[in-house]
Amino acid sequence: MNTASNVATARTAAATNNTWLGKLRALALHALNLHLQNCAVIAEAHRRPQ
Structure with a gap:
């Protein structure tokens, strides 16, 4: 799950690391x-019917 927020977070973290x-x-x-x-x-597992 590589979303835009994760990419932005990684760039910010790299700058202040x-x-x-x-x-x-x-x-x-x-x-x-x-x-x-x-x-x-976990949510996906609970969402599926049994």
């Missing part, structure tokens, strides 16, 4: 992206 705060921000955004992908998978 030289400080510890920038690295922490990039890590938090990556964790959020993984979490949202996981939620999408």
